[in-house]
Amino acid sequence: MNKLLFIWVIMISFQGFSQKTISKITWKKVDDGLHLGAYTSPKKSEIGDNIVTVLKIDPSKYNFNLLSAKKKGEKIKTAKQWVVENKQIAVINAGMYQADFKTNLGFMKDYSFTNNGRLNKDNTIIAFNRKVDSIPEIQIIDRTCQDWEVLKEQYSSFSQSIRMIDCKQKNKWGQQSKKWSMVVIGIDKEGNALFIFTRSPYSVHDFINILLTPELNIYNIMYLEGGPEASFYLNHNGTEVAKVGSYETGFYENNGNNRFWPIPNVIGISKK
Secondary structure: OOHHHHHHHHOOOOOOOOOOOOOOOEEEEEEOOEEEEEEEOOOOOOOOOOEEEEEEEOOOOEEEEEEEHHHHOOOOEOHHHHHHHHOOOEEEEOOOEOOOOOOEOOOEEEOOEEEEOOOOOOOEEEEEEEOOOOOOOEEEEEOOOOOHHHHOOOEEEEEEEOEOEOOOOOEOOOOOOOOEEEEEEEEEOOOOEEEEEEEEEEOHHHHHHHHOOOOOOEEEEEEEEEHHHOEEEEEEOOEEEEEEOOOEOOOEOOOOOOOOOOEOEEEEEEEO
């Protein structure tokens, strides 16, 4: 069987990590301004290892790149293919997509390329590739407490999705019985970007509470994708991590997915 299918089973054996219970976040320096962390969720899922994986990225040292199959009429790719073919260090999903398997559910734009020009009702938009130095290099814009009409003119790259916590670090997702694997993007109070992944399924409400640990120092978080499409891949300086989602209530109710699913839009990073 293809080795990639089981890479997630054997992967996280890099220095300083184990799959045992972690009471605090364990960080490994991958490069200057790039740290890989993991901790065990205090709330246990019935499925999987309960490990939350976090890649902390200093935006002063890394570019954020919005890559889309729709831009060049290419085929959708797995997270690993996006990394290899576009010389990225790491990628995650850029958001959920429509039935055409190319168009983001919400607004998505990268410089002159528009994937979806329509704003939907969702309140958060990740923005990067700033045009002026007086604003953060990357931020999650919350339309309920920030001026979108001003900020949309100050960045070149955007992807819209669902708000998870507000500007006061309050959980904004109601509790529900549904649960799934997840990949999300966050910004901490020091301005670092956080790529965050859990294979173990949780309700989104519970996962938000899991992420509100003081050690992560989160300012806000935006939902990106869930279930087997949720993807995180990193390969840099001898550290390779492949994380694929699986369980999703009402769609893929098992922990058996062992491969990356092709996805149309990703956020990647490269060194400045």
